[in-house]
Amino acid sequence: MEEVEKGALRIGWAQSHMPVLLEVTKSMVERRSLDGWRVGMAMHLEAKTAVLALRLRDAGAQVSLTSCNPLTTDDSVAEALRERFGLQNFAERGQTREDYYGSLHRVLDTRPSLIVDDGGDLTYLLHTERTDVLEEVRGGSEETTTGVVRLRVMEREGKLRFPMIDVNEARMKYLFDNRYGTGQSTLDGIMNATNLLLAGKHFTVAGYGWCGRGIALRARGMGAHVIVTEIDPVRAVEAKLDGFEVMPMKQAARISDFIVTATGVKDVVSEEHLKVLKDGCVIANAGHFDVEISKDDLEGLSSSKKRVREFVEEYLLDGGRKIYLLGEGRLINLVAGQGHPVEIMDTSFALQALSVHHLMKHHGELTPKVYPVPQEIDMRVAKTKLRTMGVRIDGLTEGQREYISSWEAGT
């Protein structure tokens, strides 16, 4: 199948499975609410992102788009967007760092009034090299934990120059996207890259945040024996009582068949771990940046390196140990898989679209801070999701409402 055709089909398929996004943006599109607004997006450019971008355009926005990662673009989708849908985008899989930033600059060259960022690189540029565009920007939204961590530091240091909505902390986002989106797609990426068995394997997950626990759960679901590493004592106790083994990475490294990082921190797998890593271990990263597994350390410690399968690099370490790095240490679910399941992005992007709409309407009342997604948007997306799944739930009766509003009723 031709690339552009393949991409167009993927976009169509995704859209047909994104009823929540379509429904919550229906009136935006009918009223062309975003007319006159320029939206600059830096998001993993694949089918679901294309649907969001097209939907924002249908709502009147002038959209420019690039990826937020050099290795996560689905070229078939990027091409289809350009050729079939006439939507400007600057992404390409396998960009150099220079080209990657070049593409971000091209998005900013459109002088966006609103941005949709994922990981914070676009926001970073706006606050450093591209302060020339700052005055245009009314606000933005951020998709992922790593981006939010950066925003929080900027906010704390008083550096943030426009309001940002933290989409990541919406319940309808992190409970599903970070956990079950990352969970399923990371496993999918690993299976696709390796064709290896998961059942019975020691599978270490670094980090027991929302992403990490999704990966751990799904790895267990495939029959793996899962180990968790953590730095937070409470999360460590939780992982342990969730039935996982908990130990330091140095100990896990000796026995792991797979290691997947999902921490948001650099050097989670570094020299001291690589030195004791089990022969044949497969390492991959599910965190936003490719810093969690130290590629420098890996290069430094290995006597040779070769491509042994699509998405798999073999490093030869001392003692003849072979280590397999997947997808160059970049987001394995997007590099070797197809990213989060469509329905996951349906709700995440419903939040994004409504956040963009909220910024458009309320930017005047907002100051340069990090804002949560308004509670009513979160609830609206939840209710719409239930409806599209055909799930009905109970409501409180009047008597129940009174009961929980009283402190007098006791034994």
Next chain:
Amino acid sequence: MEEVEKGALRIGWAQSHMPVLLEVTKSMVERRSLDGWRVGMAMHLEAKTAVLALRLRDAGAQVSLTSCNPLTTDDSVAEALRERFGLQNFAERGQTREDYYGSLHRVLDTRPSLIVDDGGDLTYLLHTERTDVLEEVRGGSEETTTGVVRLRVMEREGKLRFPMIDVNEARMKYLFDNRYGTGQSTLDGIMNATNLLLAGKHFTVAGYGWCGRGIALRARGMGAHVIVTEIDPVRAVEAKLDGFEVMPMKQAARISDFIVTATGVKDVVSEEHLKVLKDGCVIANAGHFDVEISKDDLEGLSSSKKRVREFVEEYLLDGGRKIYLLGEGRLINLVAGQGHPVEIMDTSFALQALSVHHLMKHHGELTPKVYPVPQEIDMRVAKTKLRTMGVRIDGLTEGQREYISSWEAGT
């Protein structure tokens, strides 16, 4: 075995499995930090509670104790406490409502300077009938969700008269006590009361809060086919994506073999559900009060009622349907089981003991509000728990610390 001996053994057994409580209170006991303080406790009076009470006494406090529920006292423990340990308590299993409140009054008669409450009845009395004791009270702590809900209403209405620490919201509490404590012990109680098979049964859990999700998880772990009912749309989506079925109670009632309520709300199983309840359904409650299953409605709809097994009442409804109510609709894990596993109460009560200590030291700085457990107490308990389990974890390196404190590092 004699009751008093059985109770003494249970206390000893519990204590030998509560290393976290023992360790974090070690210096309190050595220094007799609570000398001169009167602690009034209303908690399910069973072995683990006895250990906490004795530990507070060892730290110098004058402790008086009763249960926070008429049906959850372990009489063997209550008796052993009195006869073997000389610790005053007023609890007895199967108290009338009048006797139950009478016991609470007797605790208050000791004019406690600090209280440890569970569900809020003691606090309620202090703010209504026993305002005479109010001036003595420097503060207190509350153990459970229901109590905290009541406290929040009191706080909002400006009724609260002394500082209360919300132990329930500590991470080391709700993640484990509410979820895994309730989860394991509720299943234990149901199995003990019924000797029925769980595998393959339709098992409905009302409420997907921390308790509800623990019960759902453990019921699934025993092979049940679990249904969740909820009123919160986000939680409903979560339950659904966690792999459970989600539906209104009225629909669940028609197909359920078991229904367990864990909502904190009244009338969760009421007339409209009872009318369609599946023949043979077993209903039980895991929430604090016995209001979740409407016993009035059950009595009203049934033509006869009889005890058919210890802890099991059979109600005969129209159409010849037989419904089995466990433990009179009171906390099934304590009525027909032995309450939370010991290790769960070890950490919960470590938080309680440190909260009492914190109140003792800092009450002067506190106002009549609901306070969280100080973060350092939560962390201390977590670290101690890890140590007692023999689990070591990673720490951040200097480089990692810098990395996550910077917003500049990107792709």
Next chain:
Amino acid sequence: MEEVEKGALRIGWAQSHMPVLLEVTKSMVERRSLDGWRVGMAMHLEAKTAVLALRLRDAGAQVSLTSCNPLTTDDSVAEALRERFGLQNFAERGQTREDYYGSLHRVLDTRPSLIVDDGGDLTYLLHTERTDVLEEVRGGSEETTTGVVRLRVMEREGKLRFPMIDVNEARMKYLFDNRYGTGQSTLDGIMNATNLLLAGKHFTVAGYGWCGRGIALRARGMGAHVIVTEIDPVRAVEAKLDGFEVMPMKQAARISDFIVTATGVKDVVSEEHLKVLKDGCVIANAGHFDVEISKDDLEGLSSSKKRVREFVEEYLLDGGRKIYLLGEGRLINLVAGQGHPVEIMDTSFALQALSVHHLMKHHGELTPKVYPVPQEIDMRVAKTKLRTMGVRIDGLTEGQREYISSWEAGT
């Protein structure tokens, strides 16, 4: 509640949850098919067994009954059987070995024409000390793996003197009774005996037969980290790929918080393991005989022994290690629990009743061998079970039947 009342209620409760047994024996009872037959039973004497015994009596048999284990009798049931139902039985909880065998003798004194055995002690006596009764016996049925192993040896050695039906190997038996019956009830027994947490614990299961895998599955379902020990390489690979850890007992002993044996072999936990056993380890047995954990070795290695809780003996080993033996190493699900869930025994005992009926009708055609449960009995019980659960299934169409009867249809 009085013992006899408690026992009577338990029997009534069990019967009301045993629709399969009732249905498949309906015509036997109506026709009093067993008139003139004397049935001698040696089975764990508790509520479900009582229902079987009463049902056989209702079908006309003269039934005599004792337990097949000195520690598994539910005295309340035994008493109720005698006092309320007038059914002769010789069991009592906590019999000495001498009294236990005495009771078996009393059953044989009734000169049974058919026996229902569980574990093989009754059969053993018939072939050794009580050959005087042999000529009366037309056949029998055996309930459990251990008994069948003994029967197979007898058959191989040409010692068997009458036909025995191996109920254990019916699919409707071992898939459910051994696996899910033992699984649920063993966990129930352990929780009841200890009130300890299972989540996050190292829980070792010795033996990955049908019982072992049921226990392993349910322990995992309660959040434990499960280790399996095996002697069969294929089963070991299976346990590993089922996601459990597999290692020799000596290694498992060092890290286990719980060890449960389910092997049918003696000395599975013996001196070499006890010497390295983790401090605080709880050990229990789910196998038929109390030989799997070597009590001799335990006594020999310990400097003291005391009862520290109902069903729990603490042994003090070198280095101050404390080891907790549950239920004197006897079937923990019956000693500290209530035995298999009712519905499990419903199908197992339906097989038993139909096997007794089959022996009655066909003993003339049978020789002294071990026979499987006739396939049509297995299927009848399965279909009846589906019906009582309200489950419907598909059937083969004519075309499908043809398809699978042909070897010509290919790609």
Next chain:
Amino acid sequence: MEEVEKGALRIGWAQSHMPVLLEVTKSMVERRSLDGWRVGMAMHLEAKTAVLALRLRDAGAQVSLTSCNPLTTDDSVAEALRERFGLQNFAERGQTREDYYGSLHRVLDTRPSLIVDDGGDLTYLLHTERTDVLEEVRGGSEETTTGVVRLRVMEREGKLRFPMIDVNEARMKYLFDNRYGTGQSTLDGIMNATNLLLAGKHFTVAGYGWCGRGIALRARGMGAHVIVTEIDPVRAVEAKLDGFEVMPMKQAARISDFIVTATGVKDVVSEEHLKVLKDGCVIANAGHFDVEISKDDLEGLSSSKKRVREFVEEYLLDGGRKIYLLGEGRLINLVAGQGHPVEIMDTSFALQALSVHHLMKHHGELTPKVYPVPQEIDMRVAKTKLRTMGVRIDGLTEGQREYISSWEAGT
């Protein structure tokens, strides 16, 4: 990456993860045990199969190879085999039925003395159109359930003309290959083909044989709500007590988001089910032949059909319902995935290689029947697998061996 390079890497990668096959065939290769033997293979031609074929060639055999399914060939591997390894093969992805059988004929044209079949098409040809080659054939082995079902019919009808080893029924085969191989790879194929979420979906598995239970388990592991359909009452009870829902396909069809067939029977999803199928349902097949979902019925009932994504055909049914058929109803794990995980085929193919060796040595003693894999081969593969996983297990002591060989030891 070029196809031939990609294929070569896949073969190399597979080989490096197949230590069991390599080890058990070591002496065969050293001694060139198969010198002078012609092996004709019809197996899914992908990387792992290539490793087996090459290994047999290294052991001296003259190997000819084609696929056993028109749509499961990995063209990159086929090409690499030809161009890099000089191994004759006749497979190509997407063959017409005619070409497919043409390739089988070409394998038979080499007049094989031994065959390795998968599904029975090669065996079928030998017994019908190609009886000319029969006299050369000393025996063969069959890989899969469907092939064995056909062989058993042939054997029963007295049609089988040479001995066949039933590799499928080796414990080291069906427990892992059918269950965990099919389980993981089917999920992988579905995720790859659809990028849809599994969590919370109604996922129906038709057939609860070894393949079906693997799929059901893994679907649950990804968070799906799994329904099982069956025709065997015992398996239906088992599925139910394993915690799945069990119902007829007609009922399941109304609520399923996914349906996967794994029955070995035709028309499992046919007109009556398609008529009520839920809008948007994704249907796929994991059984050997593409007959389980009736494509005729699907074509007959639909007003249009179009490709909507790679591997996905959309059929428009009455009421505007859209149904998605994956991979033309052929083995989805090979069509849209990469087939079973490498380690699974490692043990399955170790059994195959040793079975070929066994046939070579013992064909003279064998008659035209279906033979099991010799027990010692099964055990050897199990032991080797344990060793390669680094897993040690217990053995029986002398005393234990005696114990289980005696029927005298009782209570």
